[in-house]
Amino acid sequence: MDTGSDLIWFPCTTRYLCKNCSFSSSNTPLFIPKQSSSSKIIGCRNPKCSWIHPNAQCKDCNPSNNCTQICPPYIIFYESGATSGISLSETLNFPNRTIPNFFVGCSVFSSRTPAGIAGFGRGQASLPSQLNLNKFAYCLLSRKFDDSTRSSPLILDNSSGSDSEKKPFIKNPVIPGRSAFSVYYYVGLRKITVGERRVRIPYRYLRLDDEGNGGTIIDSGTTFTVMASEVREPLAAEFESQLVKKMNFSRALGVEVLTGLSPCFNVSSGTTRLKFPKLKLHFKGGAEMAVPQENYAAVVG
Template identity: 55%
Template sequence: MVSVSSSLLYCLSLLSLFPIISSSITIPLQHPQTNQIPFQDQYQKLNHLVNTSLARARHLKNPQTTPATTTTTAPLFSHSYGGYSVSLSFGTPPQTLSFIMDTGSDIVWFPCTSHYLCKHCSFSSSSSSSSSSSPSSRIQPFIPKESSSSKLLGCKNPKCSWIHHSSITCDQDCSIKSCLNQTCPPYMIFYGSGTTGGVALSETLHLHSLSKPNFLVGCSVFSSHQPAGIAGFGRGLSSLPSQLGLGKFSYCLLSHRFDDDTKKSSSLVLDIEQLDSDKKTNALLYTPFVKNPKVANKSSFSVYYYLGLRRITVGGHHVKVPYKYLSPGEDGNGGVIIDSGTTFTFMAREAFEPLSDEFIRQIKDYRRVKEIEDVIGLRPCFNVSDAKTVSFPELRLYFKGGADVALPVENYFAFVGGEVACLTVVTDGVAGPERMGGPGMILGNFQMQNFYVEYDLRNERLGFKQEKCK
């Protein structure tokens, strides 16, 4: 999930906050808590995830604008809204909150109380004010006044430009005379499914035995359609991996349950390495990260992890996907990214159609049910209610560097009520308007279920293997 900061119309004046006061880290990942969608309405659930995956894809394609070696593991949980969450602790004493783990954005922020905000300052956005609200009472907020290590970030602090993705001029961007101590201007972040806005804090992050002081974190005083805070794991300077100096991080995603009742979790592992190392993890297949040559023209794209996808086969037959969607072009558009914040994989229409057509051509044993496709937003869908066992053509992805993977059928077909199976790939123009530009394909977390995935940042490569996530 990618994020972009923009200037707000008004400056926030903030009261002075309270006093202030390598490594490998593993953290459990979870699905963030949110209102549970009625279990009986599985069609509605899938339709909701289709829409959020498309909204996420549109945003990613067109965003608005060293310590001793240690390993830390944290639990990772799955949630009904289609994401995975991890608990992180900030402040002194620590306050623990839930964050969506998001490899498609680079900013870490939590919902925050606003008791310390100056009464003369306010937030405003170019959109309707009704879309903005204070942190929901359902989401636990961070309370800065209860932390002795909280402090406002100054606008002359280099980290201020990290969260705004541009250089900041104090006098120009903070024109209200009552602004105290020339604080970093408020931020606004746009995601595919909502927005958030607040002020930048310098805080202490606690990860088991590791404490990281002066960590840049967003203190969001309002959010729209955000079920939890977000921990950006993308490639920007403000991301959690960058601020911790991680050599690599890895995770294994539990199967989706589409509810918030499960207490099962897998693990997020953070590794901070002091020495360079090109050692590969046993049994992993690796593919190099690909650089988008035109990210300078679209700075938000620099946050993404691009992969070199060479070809796709269905049942052993090559799917003729136009090359411009598999590799970034001269204009910076196209290419394939991997995003833990997207649920269902997105493909540009010109890439999706040959894939869908190949499945339709090969699947003869089950009747296609277009009336269900219209309800859910996924296609193609097939009636499998009379089948004792279900068999679908194999979907295999071939990556640069010789790595290839045959996805388990449950990673590319969703089975609804034991009667219908739908391909879990979305595209523009099916459940939403077409948008041009940006990545041609976004690999979502549904396709990563029960895979161990390693982001080797030091050696610029992605490793993966199929594994039962516990």
């Protein structure tokens, strides 16, 4: 489930190939379009083709003939991988609902990807958009549960009732040449605190301006929180100040050179449970998120 992308795709056809993937493509369930009576290839003139190809060139079509040209193959790039294939129209079945003509990607080649992705972004091809959802909820488990079988529910809601606790996302302005930004969900991050101290971050790096610069997005498909250097550096400096001056830790510069990570600190070998200063994200409207320590501090060695 990826809130930072739109396309819903899965391994497709008996010739599916996945290079440098963490799973065996030979053991991955494959979708075979020929075995589905409701599966159809999206045509080049189909309005849904423009969801992934806004400027699709249907060279073999003209107003006087029936166009048989298919929607051009797609290639979608992710943070560390990519997938490519053809666009299909299928029937999506839920226990109490059926959605015909559902747009999906039939991937025939992938590199460094999971076994399929459900796009949950703002674009027309995403699952929430195609289901006309008013809201959805998914609780991402803490990193400490990576090796467990724990899971969490996904809630898809298309009811029209009001919700007093519902907070709207910030809408990214439509900027020519920056259409990709319209996929993302922006949230109003106002400040970051370490312990009881507010990190000195110029607010212009947190807010979203009229040209689409800055701001904070939620992306469930990205492993790490990524910050601009103007945000990360004062945050790291505040941790260093509190750990060195208040807790008497010293910087492990040798480890930083070897790993490329920073800041790193030397801690007592007899320490079984370290308690770092609490990291909190403060959002517009008063919401606060206390980040679990294991998600921002890792013990090495």
